[in-house]
Amino acid sequence: MLTIVMRSIWPIFLGILFISLGNGLQGTLSSWRADYEGFSVITTGLVMSGYFLGAFASSMLSPAQIKKTGQIRTYAAYASIASTAILIQILFIEPPVWFISRFLSGFCIAGIMIIVEGWLNSISSNENRGQLFSIHMVVVWGGLAMGQGLFVVDNPAGVSLFLLASILLSVSLIPILLTEIKAPDTEIQESLGIKALWKSSPSGVITLGVSGLASAGFFGVGTIYAIKSGLSVSETALFMTLFIGFGAASQWPLGWLSDKIDRRKVILLCCLVVTSICVLLSLFEFSKTVFLVLNGLIGAFTLPLYSLGVAQTNDRLKPSQMVSASGTIIFVYSLFAALGPFSMSYFINLFDEFGFLLYLAGVHVLIAIIVFGMMFITDDVDESDQANFQVMAQRPSVVGMEVIAEEALESQLDSD
Template sequence: MLTAITNSWALLLGVAFLMLGNGLQSTVLGVRASMEGFSTEATGVVMTCYFVGYLVGSFVTPKALSRVGHVRVFAALASLSSASALLHAVFIDPYAWAAMRLITGFCFAGLYIVAESWLNDSATNETRGQLLSIYMIVLYGCVALGQLMINISDPGSFTPFVLMSVVVSLALVPTALTAAQVPAFESPSPVSLRRVYEISPLGFVCAFGVGVAQAQIFGIGSIYGGELNMSPKDISLFMGAVSIGGVILQFPIGKASDAFDRRIVLIVVSLLAGVVALSLNLFSGPEATPMFLISALLFGALCMPLYSLAIAHTNDRLEASEIVAATSALIVIGGVGAVIGPITSSFLIGEFGPNSYVYSLSLTLLMIGFFGVYRMTVRESVPIADQGDYIGVPLESSTMVVTMTPEGEEWYEEVIAEAEAEAEAEAEHAYVQAHPELGLVESEAATASEHHEMLEDGPGFWEDENEETTEPEDPKKSESH
């Protein structure tokens, strides 16, 4: 494990810087939008644009990787994201911010794809699952730290936007200087959404619902805090508590889902998350009290693992050859839910006040649980002995994270073997083109070999066709002819 971390420290450090910038930006924009007098609905649209850009970038980036490579794509996207962070402070306007958030989401989708494919290539079959766990801790931990960074600068000034730009730019340093080999890249092709629903209706609904809920948390959480008249410090503590919570129960919930009926675990966790969400309203106010922060921490701890439970539950219904494609489709489904969540929640807050934010979160999660209860009356559970292993997967990730799961190892190894064979064939072809005389010799040798084989096979061929034989006919030979 230590070797895996040593080999991947530069990539993990680059991801850490990215998440610091991402966490800081999502919190600062919500606070600053309120200071500038943006309507709740307009701010919601701004935040939604990030997830729209993210969804688009997840489809476009693989094409760019195949053309210009990992290092150039990572450098271009990190630079563009860094520039867009600064432009938020230059053009303080909802339309300009929406455009910048769209660009930021697009860039981060590509940055995740590059980082995860590189990270996966540096792992072995023995360390891949552990490396994925560390990757999740880095993601959620650094998002929480980024949200707390609002306390070292005035959100009404230019400073936090400079900090965003600096930390995103710093992600380039360890990544550009890493000695890791550029990996072969092949994005999994997701199956149709209809097919995924047919395989596992509960997995589909859960992935979509969790996408809605988690996008509400990270996209609208700071707006919710602002509507409660919280200070920037209290907003950052609230958002940081939810993010840290996303890490602390991943392992216990995963172990429980491996040991018991996974569908029951999913139902219980989603219902508890919905109930705990309601407790936020009981303790909410202009100050982030200890009870409010404890509720936020517990809510994050219950809500964040649901996405991984949806993937694990769906995989239990699949053949091994279908897992990579279906999991990729679930990531897309979660992304679609993430587009819907923030804009819906912001309009509810604008119409009915901040409490509607919590009611929306709670209702989404309770509906997942109730749908799971309904599914238990329609279909039998997968036997515990036939369940696969739970693997924690962050919602804001690319389809490349699938290859870091045990189920994706075989698929990834096949991709690498095909890429190496193709590269070897291209190199051989290029060498022959550069030395035509060798190609002529090889061609003559191949012709002679074929001629020799024809001479050897010839007598048997003519004997089969033209000569009668008293030996009984072999059925296997008849089938082959």
């Protein structure tokens, strides 16, 4: 059954692969080039925050736009705007223009993800939705990681890499516009209030929100840390690739572990590992190989925190609330993520590369303290009542929340 469905929807995955490749390349390139062009560290942080502000705005405005103009036309418009936004960065090397460019990129790419997930949700069945969503996550994370490798294709001080990122976004249109998939009707979900979400799971909300400070900060100005640490262009590309690649690969084993024990213990483990590595990197000098691997391990235990936070939250929601909670989760994560690049850049500006490590350690210690405290206030959810862990691409997904809700309902029916 899955094979038959894949034959009809492979253009969607091909299109999203090109989107992820271009997006991964553009993010790293923009941060590196901003430093090269003489932007201050804080200015770079503000510019890179534009992407996450755009994603936040898209989560509120894109569903209505998609309903008005349809999936395919909206996808085409968003891909074209995102492609053009990259080219604008070549023509006008000014911080305000680059902020607008990053805002447009975040708005359009987040909107495209909403469209793609709507397609997957309508085409899939209860039996294969989880498998399709897993494939979608592999494509997204794989594309982002491989996009970092494109950073070494040419000199980032020139215009070629900007052109390549623009081309990749434009090419993503081809498989989508030629597909025969019927666009589904779009439904705008009501959001579960933030007060109700917080009351249900303070640990989950804190984890998925505050972790955005770390992950978005890294995606925004991680290259500045690499530059200040003396890495070359190729080493910077490897640095970013390892962070994302390790972060993607570790989600499944950590998710499996969190399904077996109290998720908060897994969250504490992640925070402990990241903080310990930051302390080691602060106190000792390592060879570049060890340095790169240790930073990759930071990604392995930082990036899964978002998915763990979503799972921890879902454990304390009714299945009927899970999909409606996605809107509030978007709000919480986007709010913190928009602050991530700027706040991390502020620490780097004050303390150079040590500020990067101090910031990451501080964020993870904050999560650990709150989650540890909550373990004495609220009881763990029984394993039989836990919602199954799903990998998330640093934003709530309609498909992912549907999968979790369906599995929770089935588990509930089986226990009855």
